[in-house]
Amino acid sequence: MAHVSSYQPSTAIAKWFDDRLPIVRMMHDQFNVFPMPRNLNYLWTFGGILTFCLAVQLLTGIVLAMHYVPQESMAFDSVEHIMRDVNWGWLLRYMHANGGSMFFLAVYIHIVRGMYYGSYKAPREVLWIIGVLIFLAMMATAFMGYSLVWGQMSFWAVTVITNLFSSLDSIIPGMGTTIVEWIWGGFSVGGPTLTRLYSLHYLLPFVIAGLVVLHIWALHIPGSTNPTGIEIKSKSDSVPFHPYYTIKDGFAMSMFVILFAGFVFYAPNFLGHPDNYIVADPLVTPPHIVPEWYFLPFYAILRAIPSKLLGVIAMFASIGVLLFLPWLDTSKVRSARYRPIFKWFLLAFFINAVALGYLGAKAPEGWYLTFGRLCTAYYFLFLLVIMPIIGWIEKPSAMPGSITDDVLGKKPATAKTR
Numbered sequence: 001m002a003h004v005s006s007y008q009p010s011t012a013i014a015k016w017f018d019d020r021l022p023i024v025r026m027m028h029d030q031f032n033v034f035p036m037p038r039n040l041n042y043l044w045t046f047g048g049i050l051t052f053c054l055a056v057q058l059l060t061g062i063v064l065a066m067h068y069v070p071q072e073s074m075a076f077d078s079v080e081h082i083m084r085d086v087n088w089g090w091l092l093r094y095m096h097a098n099g100g101s102m103f104f105l106a107v108y109i110h111i112v113r114g115m116y117y118g119s120y121k122a123p124r125e126v127l128w129i130i131g132v133l134i135f136l137a138m139m140a141t142a143f144m145g146y147s148l149v150w151g152q153m154s155f156w157a158v159t160v161i162t163n164l165f166s167s168l169d170s171i172i173p174g175m176g177t178t179i180v181e182w183i184w185g186g187f188s189v190g191g192p193t194l195t196r197l198y199s200l201h202y203l204l205p206f207v208i209a210g211l212v213v214l215h216i217w218a219l220h221i222p223g224s225t226n227p228t229g230i231e232i233k234s235k236s237d238s239v240p241f242h243p244y245y246t247i248k249d250g251f252a253m254s255m256f257v258i259l260f261a262g263f264v265f266y267a268p269n270f271l272g273h274p275d276n277y278i279v280a281d282p283l284v285t286p287p288h289i290v291p292e293w294y295f296l297p298f299y300a301i302l303r304a305i306p307s308k309l310l311g312v313i314a315m316f317a318s319i320g321v322l323l324f325l326p327w328l329d330t331s332k333v334r335s336a337r338y339r340p341i342f343k344w345f346l347l348a349f350f351i352n353a354v355a356l357g358y359l360g361a362k363a364p365e366g367w368y369l370t371f372g373r374l375c376t377a378y379y380f381l382f383l384l385v386i387m388p389i390i391g392w393i394e395k396p397s398a399m400p401g402s403i404t405d406d407v408l409g410k411k412p413a414t415a416k417t418r
């Protein structure tokens, strides 16, 4: 959607600056008067909440890095030093550790919103793909950050995950081992591994920030979709971003901060694993090596498959497949609100993902393993088979003629409009 700028520089200096670098104009057009659908619900506030989460992680992380020592013999103690000796160090560390969890909570809600309302559909495919890339970068960043504490869980999580590459030995003998040793910088996880994880953990959030700029750029070409999935057709369908959504996003963010503060101040270790308060020991393997909660569904998929190589492929495929969602979903109708069959299978998919998370925390044996396999099967079956088929056969329910009609509760028109 091409917009004619409504920005009027109010002073001579502002005009002079605007002629040279129209950044204030851009901010005005993109965030002040930008036309938004008038019917967005609170699920649309999570993009803003995610931006807030990224800012919190960057700010707290940069200050933590001033005190943290990325060396094998000092890393664990430097974290304790931050907790006990550095002014407000405990707050910085708890905010950063719990901030990671809050970031994932928000991103999962953001993704669920996108899937329910079909936000990934044309013309927003690139926006969605950039989102999936951000998600991958977030996972890599969180994994590397967790390793820096150099506790038992950090150390063994790095050992398990880096060792996954050794499965490539079953394709070309020796290739996997060579790659793993190259990643480690030695013959086991150790000092050189820690240094490179630290370097990348510092770098990746800035890559994420760059991707977020592209994400919002790609969003502002078509604009946001909305719960009806019907595009803005007339002026009455939209409201300017400010003050309507600055207020709504600000309120949602405040609620989110209360939850965040609840964890930081009242249960700062609730989401963590107690073993990570034991310094890394290469000679003692913890009885259950479990990742942080937000990785559990993918960990369950990894362990559901008996072959190591196929397990690794399935785990990466479970995220990679999301890139193709815009084409796997064959329905002409965007929002699941008007998709009577799809809605229920999608709900089952979300419950299935939570079940995978539960199973990821359990030992892969007996019924846990059986359910892990069933849930893994449904995960892929839904995305690769059920979703395309429903799109072809489903008869959508009647839709309102426009966003305004929906808001005013006018009777639905036809089932044809998106």
Ligand code: HEM
Binding pocket: 043, 044, 045, 046, 047, 048, 050, 051, 054, 107, 110, 111, 114, 117, 119, 120, 124, 127, 128, 130, 131, 132, 134, 135, 208, 212, 215, 216, 219, 223, 224, 225, 226
């Ligand atoms: C650092 C992480 C992320 C940030 C800061 C971010 C930011 C945003 C913002 C500010 C919006 C507009 C407000 C909203 O619709 O909520 C948005 C929309 C969107 N995002 Fe993200 N996002 C992130 C991750 C993701 C991920 C992981 C995905 C998907 C895999 C994704 C997919 C989308 C889609 C499809 C929209 C358009 C929604 C619509 O118009 O219905 N985003 N994002």
